[in-house]
Structure formats: structure tokens, C-alpha cells
Amino acid sequence: xxxxxxxxxxxxxxxxxxxxxxxxxxxxxxxxxxxxxxxxxxxxxxxxxxxxxxxxxxxxxxxxxxxxxxxxxxxxxxxxxxxxxxxxxxxxxxxxxxxxxxxxxxxxxxxxxxxxxxxxxxxxxxxxxxxxxxxxxxxxxxxxxxxxxxxxxxxxxxxxxxxxxxxxxxxxxxxxxxxxxxxxxxxxxxxxxxxxxxxxxxxxxxxxxxxxxxxxxxxxxxxxxxxxxxxxxxxxxxxxxxxxxxxxxxxxxxxxxxxxxxxxxxxxxxxxxxxxxxxxxxxxxxxxxxxxxxxxxxxxxxxxx
Numbered sequence: 001x002x003x004x005x006x007x008x009x010x011x012x013x014x015x016x017x018x019x020x021x022x023x024x025x026x027x028x029x030x031x032x033x034x035x036x037x038x039x040x041x042x043x044x045x046x047x048x049x050x051x052x053x054x055x056x057x058x059x060x061x062x063x064x065x066x067x068x069x070x071x072x073x074x075x076x077x078x079x080x081x082x083x084x085x086x087x088x089x090x091x092x093x094x095x096x097x098x099x100x101x102x103x104x105x106x107x108x109x110x111x112x113x114x115x116x117x118x119x120x121x122x123x124x125x126x127x128x129x130x131x132x133x134x135x136x137x138x139x140x141x142x143x144x145x146x147x148x149x150x151x152x153x154x155x156x157x158x159x160x161x162x163x164x165x166x167x168x169x170x171x172x173x174x175x176x177x178x179x180x181x182x183x184x185x186x187x188x189x190x191x192x193x194x195x196x197x198x199x200x201x202x203x204x205x206x207x208x209x210x211x212x213x214x215x216x217x218x219x220x221x222x223x224x225x226x227x228x229x230x231x232x233x234x235x236x237x238x239x240x241x242x243x244x245x246x247x248x249x250x251x252x253x254x255x256x257x258x259x260x261x262x263x264x265x266x267x268x269x270x271x272x273x274x275x276x277x278x279x280x281x282x283x284x285x286x287x288x289x290x291x292x293x294x295x296x297x298x299x300x301x302x303x304x305x
Contacts, residue, residue, distance in 0.1 A: 002091045008077035011087050013067040018100040020122020021061045027126055027302065031146070035154045035172050036133075045072075047164040047171035050085045053078055054173070056166045057086060067094065073166055095124040095251065103292045107299070110288060112270055116299040125298045127248050131215040132208055133174045134249035138241040139200050140193065146262075155191040156201075180205035200236025207234065215250070224252045247294040256293035258282055263297050266304035 003014040015021075022042075029039055037046040044059040056072045069090055071078055078086070091097065104121075107113035128134035136156065141149040160175040160183075180188075180201055188198035207213040213234070221227045227250060231242035240259045247255035257263065264276040267285065271277075277285070289296045 001097075002087055003096075004087045004091070006080070006083055006087070008083070009071055011069040011083060011090075012062070013069065013087065013091055013094075013096060015066050015094075015096055016099065018104065018122055019065065019094075019096065019124065020120075021065065021067070023120050023123040024094060024126060027123065031150045033147075033150050033154055035157050036174065038169070038171070045169075045171065047173050048086060048089060049162075049164075049173050050078070050082045053082050054164045055082070055086065056164060056171055057090075059090060067096075089129055092129045092251070093127050095127055098124065098251075098253070100124075100295070103295050106288055106292060107296070110296075112267060112285060113289075113296055113299060115270070116303050120299060120302050123299065123302060125248060125251075125294060127251065128245075129249065130174060131213075131218075131245075131249055132177050132205065134245045135204050135237070135241075136174075136201060137248075138244045139197055139204070139236055141244075142197070142238075142241060152191060152193050156188075159191060177205040177208035181209045196236065203235055204237075218246075218250055224254050227252065228255075247297070253294050254291050256286070257297060258286075260297065260301075262301050262304055266300035269304055270300070 005012040005014075025039060025042060025044070028034070028037070028044065037044055039045070042060070046057055046059070048055045048057060055078060058070045058072055060068050060070075062068050067090065069086060071083075071086075077083065104117055107117045128137060137149075137153060140152045140156070144152075157172050157174060160179045162173040162175075164171045164173060183202055185195060185198040185202065188201060189195065204213070218227045218230060221230060224246060227246055228239070228242045231237050231245060232239060237245075240257050243255045243257040244260075246252045247257065258279060263282070267273070267277045267282065268275065286293060286296065
């Protein structure tokens with residue numbers, strides 16, 4: 001349940017004890033070509049579309065470490081339902097419902113994780129609340145480095161997304177499934193992605209437009225394995241992409257992208273290995289992470305990146 005106060009033009013989200021805004025900002029600033037938000041003076045600026053309203057929000061913290069969301073532009077507050085939707089979005093984006101105390105108990109005696117939680121205490125898995133955006137990011141990121149993945153995302157957003165203007169600045173809204181579903185492969189090829197990725201994006205967009213794939217459908221499966229099975233039945237979504245989406249969008253704390261190159265490199269670096277760990281070695285090293293594989297992975301990514 002969201003713990004918040006509605007001040008109409010300003011929303012206060014009451015954050016849990018294990019939360020550090022600065023650590024989350026550092027994660028959000030890891031790419032200079034991120035296009036879905038701006039960070040200036042330790043404040044996040046982001047466009048959101050809720051119902052018929054396009055909004056620009058500013059996110060900051062107060063003296064009590066709570067998140068403060070301000071609506072910029074109009075002097076009159078958005079609709080009450082819109083304010084509640086924005087509060088819910090940011091609450092989920094920062095994964096504020098998660099009690100990290102049990103994870104930290106496990107991690108403080110874990111050889112791989114102890115240094116990570118000491119370094120990044122209060123970091124949350126910064127999510128991707130929109131399923132289509134999460135699926136696109138997972139597909140775009142397949143078998144390429146992070147910098148090129150950000151480049152492809154930016155091209156996709158700037159070509160097919162929508163701009164919200166505020167005080168001379170342009171803020172982007174991610175393309176909707178309807179924006180992509182009708183495209184031809186040739187139109188996406190202009191962005192310099194592979195033919196297969198173009199096909200996958202268009203097919204996923206069509207599934208969502210047709211109502212054959214929704215966030216609620218995945219949540220209604222009730223468990224990780226069932227949700228993963230549903231996702232990997234879709235062409236272009238393998239176990240890595242499925243678990244990435246289940247981790248960052250569906251918020252399964254036991255999602256585990258075990259084949260992730262960043263995870264392998266982090267383990268190799270942390271243990272001083274001269275090679276990447278095998279899958280069996282990773283399974284042995286992660287034996288104590290049960291129920292927290294997603295957070296363990298996310299923290300290890302922060303060690304390496």
C-alpha cells in the first residue's frame with residue numbers, strides 16, 4: 001500500500017528506512033544519453049501521461065528523506081485520480097513497497113554481496129513500470145553493450161515517441177504499443193537495429209494492442225515460473241529477457257537473469273577470477289539468495305558498472 005500525502009500540487013511519498021535517494025540517483029545517471037528523464041541539481045524531471053493529461057513532474061527529497069513530487073507548469077493541480085496514479089507510478093518506480101531488511105540480513109554475511117550493500121545501502125531496483133517499455137528495453141538490450149542499447153532506445157523514442165514541452169525543454173514519452181504495432185520492419189531498420197529485433201518489437205506491440213499480453217495477465221499467473229513461461233512463449237523473448245522484465249517491471253524479487261553478462265563480470269571481478277563463472281558456479285554462489293535473486297543481481301551490477 002502506498003504511504004503518501006496528497007498536497008494537490010505536491011505529493012509526499014513516505015519512504016522506508018532502507019532508502020537512499022542519492023544512491024538511486026547515481027544509478028539513474030549511469031548513461032549520459034538516457035532520454036526518459038532529466039536529472040538537474042539532484043532533482044529528477046520526467047514526463048508522464050495519465051489518462052488525457054500530459055504532466056511534467058519533479059522528484060526530490062525533503063529533510064526526512066521522503067520523496068517530494070511536484071507538478072510543474074499549470075497553477076491548478078491535476079485531477080485527484082491523476083495525482084493518485086502519479087504517486088503510484090513513482091512508488092513503484094523506486095520499489096518503495098519492498099522491505100529490504102531481510103535481504104540485507106542475508107547479504108551482510110555473503111561473500112559476494114557484503115561489499116555491495118556496504119557501498120550502495122538504500123539502493124532500490126529502479127523499475128520500468130510500463131510493460132511495453134520494459135519489454136522493448138529487454139529486447140533492445142539483447143547481445144549488445146549497454147551504450148548501444150541506450151542509443152537504440154533513444155532512436156526509438158525520438159522517432160516514435162511523443163514530446164511534452166516545458167519551459168523550453170523537451171521531455172519524452174515512450175512510444176505506446178499502438179505507435180509501433182502498425183509499423184513495417186523497414187521503418188524500424190532505419191534505427192540500425194537487427195531485422196529480428198524489429199520483428200520482435202512489432203510482434204510484442206501487436207500482442208499488447210490485441211489484449212493478448214498485459215501486465216495484469218502476467219501478475220495473475222501468481223508465480224515466477226508461470227509468468228516466465230508465458231513470456232518465453234513469445235518469439236524473441238528468451239529466459240534472460242523474461243527474467244529482466246519480471247525483475248524490473250513485474251517486481252518478482254526471485255527473478256534471476258542468470259545468463260546476464262554484467263552479472264558474470266561482476267562475480268568475476270568480485271572474486272578475482274581469471275575467467276567468467278560457469279552457470280553451475282553461479283548457482284552454488286547464489287544458493288543463499290533464495291527469494292532475493294533480483295536484488296542480489298541488481299547490487300552486483302552496481303559493483304561492476
